[in-house]
Amino acid sequence: MTASPNRGLALTAGSLLALWGGLGFFFAADGDPGFFNRQGGMLWNAFGVNPALCFVWVLLAVVLLITGLGNTVGSRNGNLLVGALLVVFAVYGFVFVDTSANVFALNTTDNVFHAIVGVVLLLTAVGADKENLRAIRASARA
Structure with missing residues (x-):
């Protein structure tokens, strides 16, 4: 698919978030149909979902898919942004x-999912593609 771990991860995580966000809209109606309700439906009997959470997942998926289809620098920045947002989302969920x-009708499963995916995105953005980024910067200077 691609030689860049950042691009591959952006496309993979973006596809996963798009799938879960899309499916979540259907299961969010199981609970109270309010957009910001605290008791949403359940996705796969594990993830608490409401329309607001599904909307956030779809927006993050769009960012990852667009940057994953772009270049290495863009996918790195997309992974960094979405990873940071997911870690903040996980902390928000654990606290509230x-x-x-x-x-956002978050439960512990949602919070652990956000924390794991966010940390993986951040670590990949910071640690991977160092050689590719050096080559891109060197060719831009020349």
Whole structure:
């Protein structure tokens, strides 16, 4: 597919988030149909979903898919951005899971998923493609 780990991961994670976001819209109606409801439906009996969370997943998927189809620098920046947002989302979920501020119907499974995917995206953005990025920068200077 591609020689860049950042591009490959961006396309893979983007596809996963797009699939879950799309399916989540159908299962979000199981609970209260409000957009920011705290008790959403369940996706695969594990992930709590509501329309707001599914919308966020689809937006993040669009960012990853667009940057993954671009160049190495763009996919690295996309992975960095989405990874940071998912880690912030995980922290938000762990802090506000049982409060009225949980407007995304997050549960522990959602929080662990966001933390793992976010950390993997961040580590790949920071650690991978160093040789590719050096070559790109060197050719830009020449």
